Amino acid sequence: xxxxxxxxxxxxxxFRDKIALFWAMxxxxxxxxxxxxxxxxxxxxxxxxxxWIDRAADNTSASLKQAxxxxxxxxxxxxxxxxxxxxxxxxxxxxxxxxxxxKPEGAAGDSVFPEITLFTDVKNQxxxxxxxxxxxxxxxxxxxxxxxxxxxxxxxxxxDPQAKQFYADLKKELESSGAPVRQEQGGKNxxxxxxxxxxGLVCLGIMNYAVTGFAIHLASLREQKILKRLLTTPLPMxxxxxxxxxxxxxxxxAQLGVMLxxxxxxxxxxxxAGWSGWWFLLLLTLLGALLFLSLGFxxxxxxxxxxxxxxxxxxxxxxxxxxxxxxxxxxxxxxxxYQVFRFLPLSPMIQAMRSxxxxxxxxxxxxxxLAIMLGWLALTAGLGLAFFRFGDE
Amino acid sequence: xxxxxxIEVQGLVKFYxxxxxxxxxxxxxxxxxxxxxxxxxxAGKTTTLExxxxxxxxxxxxxxxxxxxxxxxxxxxxxxxxxxxxxxAYFEQLTLEEILDLFRSFYGKGMExxxxxxxxxxxxxxxxxxxxxxGGLKQRFSIIxxxxxxxxxxxxxxxxxxxxPVARRNLWELVRGIHExxxxxxxxxxxxxxxEALCERVAIIKEGEILTMDTVANLILRQANPIRLDFLPxxxxxxxxxxxxxxMGELRESGERAGELTLFLRDLKTLxxxxxxxxxxxxxxxxxxxxxxxxxxxNLTGSRITGEEELxxxxxxx
Numbered sequence: 001x002x003x004x005x006x007x008x009x010x011x012x013x014x015f016r017d018k019i020a021l022f023w024a025m026x027x028x029x030x031x032x033x034x035x036x037x038x039x040x041x042x043x044x045x046x047x048x049x050x051x052w053i054d055r056a057a058d059n060t061s062a063s064l065k066q067a068x069x070x071x072x073x074x075x076x077x078x079x080x081x082x083x084x085x086x087x088x089x090x091x092x093x094x095x096x097x098x099x100x101x102x103k104p105e106g107a108a109g110d111s112v113f114p115e116i117t118l119f120t121d122v123k124n125q126x127x128x129x130x131x132x133x134x135x136x137x138x139x140x141x142x143x144x145x146x147x148x149x150x151x152x153x154x155x156x157x158x159x160d161p162q163a164k165q166f167y168a169d170l171k172k173e174l175e176s177s178g179a180p181v182r183q184e185q186g187g188k189n190x191x192x193x194x195x196x197x198x199x200g201l202v203c204l205g206i207m208n209y210a211v212t213g214f215a216i217h218l219a220s221l222r223e224q225k226i227l228k229r230l231l232t233t234p235l236p237m238x239x240x241x242x243x244x245x246x247x248x249x250x251x252x253x254a255q256l257g258v259m260l261x262x263x264x265x266x267x268x269x270x271x272x273a274g275w276s277g278w279w280f281l282l283l284l285t286l287l288g289a290l291l292f293l294s295l296g297f298x299x300x301x302x303x304x305x306x307x308x309x310x311x312x313x314x315x316x317x318x319x320x321x322x323x324x325x326x327x328x329x330x331x332x333x334x335x336x337x338y339q340v341f342r343f344l345p346l347s348p349m350i351q352a353m354r355s356x357x358x359x360x361x362x363x364x365x366x367x368x369x370l371a372i373m374l375g376w377l378a379l380t381a382g383l384g385l386a387f388f389r390f391g392d393e
Numbered sequence: 394x395x396x397x398x399x400i401e402v403q404g405l406v407k408f409y410x411x412x413x414x415x416x417x418x419x420x421x422x423x424x425x426x427x428x429x430x431x432x433x434x435x436a437g438k439t440t441t442l443e444x445x446x447x448x449x450x451x452x453x454x455x456x457x458x459x460x461x462x463x464x465x466x467x468x469x470x471x472x473x474x475x476x477x478x479x480x481x482a483y484f485e486q487l488t489l490e491e492i493l494d495l496f497r498s499f500y501g502k503g504m505e506x507x508x509x510x511x512x513x514x515x516x517x518x519x520x521x522x523x524x525x526x527x528g529g530l531k532q533r534f535s536i537i538x539x540x541x542x543x544x545x546x547x548x549x550x551x552x553x554x555x556x557x558p559v560a561r562r563n564l565w566e567l568v569r570g571i572h573e574x575x576x577x578x579x580x581x582x583x584x585x586x587x588x589e590a591l592c593e594r595v596a597i598i599k600e601g602e603i604l605t606m607d608t609v610a611n612l613i614l615r616q617a618n619p620i621r622l623d624f625l626p627x628x629x630x631x632x633x634x635x636x637x638x639x640x641m642g643e644l645r646e647s648g649e650r651a652g653e654l655t656l657f658l659r660d661l662k663t664l665x666x667x668x669x670x671x672x673x674x675x676x677x678x679x680x681x682x683x684x685x686x687x688x689x690x691x692n693l694t695g696s697r698i699t700g701e702e703e704l705x706x707x708x709x710x711x
Contacts, residue, residue: 005498013486225481232446232476234468235499391448 002235006243014251024213025255028205029262032198036267039194047127047134048096050074051086055102056114064101064114064142073134090121097121097131144174189272191358198269199357200326203350205255206285207292207320212313214248214296218388219309222300227390237390245293252289256281271357280356280363287373288349294380295345301388320346329354348372397424399546399577400445405454407440407601414440416601417454422579422594424545427572429592430581431690433698437601438581439479442550445579446476459546472501475544477535479551479581483523489534490519493541500542509537513567529560536567547571549580553587565590583698589686597693604693612689618642618657620664621688624671624679625653634670641667648697657684 015021050068054061069076077095086098098119118135120128151171155164221227230240263269271277296313303309324330324346330338341347348369355361400422407415415437422428430438443449445456447467456463458470483492493506510516513533523531532552539547549568553561561584568591572578582588588595589609596606605612613619629652630638638644638656641663647653658664664681671679691697 002498005495009484009487009491009495012491013484016486225478226484228448229476229478229481229483230499231448232471232474232478233496233499234471234501392443393449 003239003243003246006235006240007246008243010244010247011250014247020213021251024209024251025258027208028201028255028259031201031204032259032263032267035194035197035201036263036269039192039197039267046075047073047131048075048124049077049094050097050099050131051077051079051081051089051095053081053083053086053098053100055100058103058114060142061101061114064116064138067138067142068099071134071138074131087119090119093121093123096124096127099135144177148174189358189360191272192270194267195269195271195358196329196354197327198263198267199353200324200350201263202256202259203288203324203346203353204321204326205259206252206288207346207349208317209255210248210252210289210292211296211299211317212310213251214293215299215303215309215313216306217244218297218300219303219306222390223304223306228392231391241297245290248293249286249289252285253282256285272360273357274360276363277356277360280366281353284349284353287370287377291345291349291373291377291380294377294384297388298380298384301384320344323347325350343372345373345376398422399424399459400428400579401455401457402441402445403455405441405444405456406452407437407444407449408452414601415444415451415454418598418601418603420596420603420606422577424577425572425575426593427568427578427580427591429588429595430579430598431583431585431588431595431686432581432598433583433694433696436598438583438598439550441598442548442579442581446474446548447471472542473545475539475542475547477539477547477549477552479554481535483535483538485522485524488520488522489515489526492523493538496538497541503542504540506541509540512540512570513537527560529556529563532556532560532564533567536564536571540571544576546577546579549578551581551583553582553584561587585685585687585690585698595686597690599694605689609686612686613684616657616684616689616692618659619684620658620660621682621684622656622658622664622667622679623647623653623682624656625650625677626671627675627677630654630674634674637670638667641670653678657688 052065052068054065065076068074074097079089081089083098083100086095089095090098100117100119102115102117104115116135116139118132120131148171151167151174154167155171218227227237230237264271271281273281295316299312299316300309303312323341324344325341326346330342330347330351333341342351352366352369355366356363398421400420402421403419405415405418406413418437418441430441432438440449444451445458445463447463447470450464459473461470463470484495487495489510490506493509497503497506507516507519510519513530513536515521515530515534515537518526523534526534536549536552539549552568553564556564565587568578568580572591578591580588580591592609594606594608595612597604597612605615607615635644642656642658644654644656647655656667658667687697
């Protein structure tokens with residue numbers, strides 16, 4: 001009854017503190033929305049807007065343009081710009097690339113392949129190489145197609161059978177070598193980059209308010225001597241903490257609900273998990289929230305003021321955010337770094353959630369990661385209990 | 394419990410690191426009385442109170458509250474005491490009624506929140522948050538929050554510190570009301586007039602030691618010179634008269650008005666003699682009264698307490 005009263009009061013306090021609640025919900029949601037917008041802007045393989053300047057104006061350049069359009073790699077823009085106007089548009093971020101298509105010098109009629117020049121924007125380094133590579137491949141394909149057409153012409157002539165066989169083999173060879181490389185995802189599910197990021201952001205959201213919010217809350221209660229006042233009552237402090245933790249767990253699940261609604265409902269994030277995966281998500285949320293509340297409790301033990309608690313909590317939460325693999329898979333790190341960072345408190349939560357909810361791995365395969373989380377929970381709770389002071393002594 | 398003592402403190406010693414802040418304090422509090430611990434800031438009042446409340450551990454000594462040992466029976470003691478801490482706050486996001494209801498739930502028995510709010514005229518502000526109250530109302534609220542379990546023994550640590558005189562006197566009425574309900578009150582203060590107005594018995598504490606302890610009246614009457622004569626001579630006293638008056642008792646600058654002198658005298662006979670000496674002196678004002686608690690404090694400690702600051706002792710006028 002007493003614990004329930006504390007729980008009810010704590011819940012009221014959490015939801016009445018509108019500013020703290022706003023930031024608890026909005027901070028991770030900002031990332032969810034931001035990455036969601038980026039991912040929608042980069043949907044499919046679209047690399048950006050391409051200004052098409054066609055000075056060749058022949059059948060080949062028309063075919064080339066058709067091939068680019070059909071590829072869907074670029075969003076083509078044709079506004080009758082001169083090359084200089086197109087470059088200016090690129091400098092003003094109206095387009096991302098400018099492609100100049102010209103006839104080779106001295107060529108007349110349809111060229112075998114026009115000369116193409118890709119102008120890129122220095123700000124788009126991450127996609128420039130991909131765009132250049134795309135046109136290299138396209139050029140190779142066109143060249144191959146032109147050769148095959150010439151071979152077909154030769155094969156239509158009455159020539160020596162041995163020579164005919166040679167050309168037929170050559171055609172076959174060219175066709176196979178000119179075909180684009182087939183690309184297939186290795187995993188079981190068609191996981192997008194945003195799905196992976198979204199899982200990291202869900203874990204980040206749960207961690208952030210649990211660590212920062214709880215550490216600041218406890219430091220504030222102590223600074224205002226509310227904890228000391230509670231010590232003068234018969235309420236055992238473990239019951240008070242149980243009520244407080246229960247209220248914060250409700251908030252963690254509310255956060256999860258809001259993030260799933262926004263990430264999945266608005267930005268199309270997907271989980272590839274059956275019922276067991278969803279239950280596992282809830283279990284991970286519970287375990288993660290407990291672990292990070294415990295970390296907040298531990299930090300509050302050493303923070304004499306609210307400002308100190310805020311600084312310490314951010315000092316821990318921000319490195320965990322970057323080193324725990326929120327924004328990239330930890331497996332991309334060099335071996336020794338991976339071996340260290342995978343043991344940080346946030347890392348096993350994110351890795352386990354990605355494995356089960358995105359890759360569809362069985363829950364049983366995540367036991368070692370759950371064990372790491374339980375280890376952190378035991379360590380921080382133990383140290384917190386050893387060092388946290390409710391009163392002055 | 395010996396007799397009807399609700400608190401018994403024996404040989405209380407407390408160290409903060411190497412610093413001995415309580416040097417073997419002993420006293421008792423009787424059921425139904427208002428007992429005051431009077432002393433300057435840092436004298437050890439709050440430490441003493443917090444050891445009795447179970448918030449701090451004594452380095453040595455024994456404390457029993459309501460017949461129970463604080464070191465062994467604290468949960469049972471907490472059920473029966475009410476504590477108002479020095480400058481503690483309450484949950485900012487809860488209303489007054491919700492806070493009282495929450496604290497009420499920690500005890501086996503208690504008073505209804507609205508009934509408590511009515512005690513201090515806050516019944517119409519039950520949905521207000523603590524942060525929206527004035528300093529005086531906050532203190533009144535913190536005192537009724539100490540009454541949620543209808544305690545037998547109420548601890549008030551500097552209940553009026555920081556309040557204006559009107560709010561302070563309003564709070565005194567509240568404390569008197571609590572006392573009239575038959576509750577025992579132990580309070581600390583550095584306001585002499587507060588202790589004089591509220592407490593039946595007082596312990597004066599300095600640097601971790603109790604200098605004296607008795608009823609306010611007895612403390613005054615136990616003075617060597619309990620009669621007080623304040624006078625303001627126009628143009629000062631001639632040296633011969635100054636010397637003769639000093640020989641009759643204890644002559645000091647009053648410290649309240651420039652040029653005013655206070656002569657402490659042992660009995661009516663010396664008072665009459667002093668008045669005869671002053672017959673030929675032109676006086677701007679003169680008043681005769683008994684000595685007060687401040688005089689007792691100055692005599693015992695050699696210093697005065699005004700507000701929160703220690704001032705030098707009333708200097709001898711010679």
